[in-house]
Amino acid sequence: MEKPPPPPQQPTGHASPDQVQTSRQTIERSRSLINGIQANLSKSRQRIQHSRQRVHRSRQLLTLTPEPTTEPAADHDETHPGADEPDGPCP
Known part of the structure; x- marks a missing residue:
């Protein structure tokens, strides 16, 4: 005669020792990853x-350095704003 199949496992509300160990390992790996990320973020x-x-410091040095005196560019027109000015480029 064949043995009857074992009764289905009823959940007990408790994890098996293997599940607990796996969870602990997962938590430790996660903590290790988090610590590494935090260290890299700090760096x-x-x-x-x-x-x-x-x-x-570079900006401070640039403001302290006098610009060389040169003749203005021939295409520079004081009456029209340049492309880098708020009113826009010359027409």
């Missing part, structure tokens, strides 16, 4: 801050 923020400081 990126430091690089951005240093770049901003260099830009600020």
Whole structure:
């Protein structure tokens, strides 16, 4: 005679030890990834801050350096705004 099939497993509300171990490993991997991302983000923020400081210093130096005195360009017309001015390019 054949044995009857085992009764279906009823959920007990508790995870098996294997599920608990897998969950713990997943949590540890996630924490490790998060810590790595946070470290990289911190480094990126430091690089951005240093770049901003260099830009600020460069701009300060540019304002302190007198521009060489040269003759104005022949096509420069004081009555018409240039392309880089708020009123737009010359017609």
